[in-house]
Amino acid sequence: MNKIPVGVLGATGMVGQRYIYLLKDHPWFEVTYVAASPRSAGKKYKDAVESRWLIGSDIPSGVADLMVEDASNIEAALGKCKFVFSALEMGKDEIKALEAGYAAKNIPVVSNASANRWTDDVPMLIPEINPDHVSVIAEQKKHHGWDKGFVAVKPNCSLQSYMAPIFALTQKGYPIKRMIVTTMQATSGAGYPGVPSFDMIDNIVPYIGGEEEKTETEVLKILGKVEGGKIVNAQGPLVSAHCNRVPVIDGHTACVSLEFDLPDDKKPSLEQIEKIWTEFSAYPQEAKLPSAPEHAIVVRHEENRPQPRRDRENGKGMAVTIGRLRKCRVFDIRFVALSHNTKRGAAMGGILNAELLKAKGFFDNL
């Protein structure tokens, strides 16, 4: 099969580097275009990232000598790639305008940025949960008058560890009314160079700008329904979040307590919950998308797991690992969930979104 040539916007950053590395042997996509800020533009990729390549392996040879373009110069992408992954860190309005600019030039954008997450005809995808949300893309194209271009986004990395577990329960008839979530988020989530080392070593920072709001509200769009070409948010669950930055390189952990929206005699037992999680399988697994983990949820029984260093690579860094499932004295149940923030939560999650879009025909005839 001929691979689809793809671009990475923000290719020099923390998430962009992950894209470059994860796409190195991808069966469907091949990186042929890299773009970043004017600071990096005009340099070979290997020179632009020389002192800040963060992946513990060499720069893929197919990308090392590509010339970095200025991401704002959309014309430079024409003819070099069919769609782009966006991993830009800029002002929201700038990112929105730039992503729309690419879409208008018939280059679809699969984005990690938050700028378009609340645009109601832009799907915010977790392919295990809401693959049907891609249907709003037709309305998005019509609304903008775009022919082949469109924008699709992935949600914030903080909620990845508990979204699949709560969706699996909801889908089996156990809807959730309220949740309290305390996240312990890795430093890589802040990009590079990120949080100053003096704030991070021997320390915990109990604030991540904007993160609690995203963690609390994006859940509702992800669980929403498509109506009239738009996504209508779900009514619940109600989420209260504490988001903390902790001295872990990769892997966001969440301690979750939740209450079911059911009378006591209809609530699931711990055994039923574990069975639902262990058996959970969805579109990416059924369609055998290349980046899908075989098991989207992994349940562990040791009293001291999951741990970022030991569990973040489960399922190629794409599985959610859950442990410490037990009764809650205030709500119904509590558990600890972990997911890899720069893989499932960022670049590989974006690649899985692109695989979903390709499987659904959105990259045909580009």
Ligand SMILES: NC(=O)c1ccc[n+]([C@@H]2O[C@H](COP(=O)([O-])OP(=O)(O)OC[C@H]3O[C@@H](n4cnc5c(N)ncnc54)[C@H](OP(=O)(O)O)[C@@H]3O)[C@@H](O)[C@H]2O)c1
């Ligand atoms: N880190 C995570 O775990 C994570 C998870 C989910 C989502 N995200 C989102 O992913 C995006 C990238 O995050 P990151 O952590 O990779 O950030 P980062 O390490 O700071 O990288 C930012 C990238 O954006 C480029 N850039 C900055 N200003 C630009 C401009 N004016 N024009 C064009 N390009 C510009 C940078 O290019 P230069 O190198 O040339 O400056 C770099 O390639 C953000 O929107 C973030 O919210 C991150």
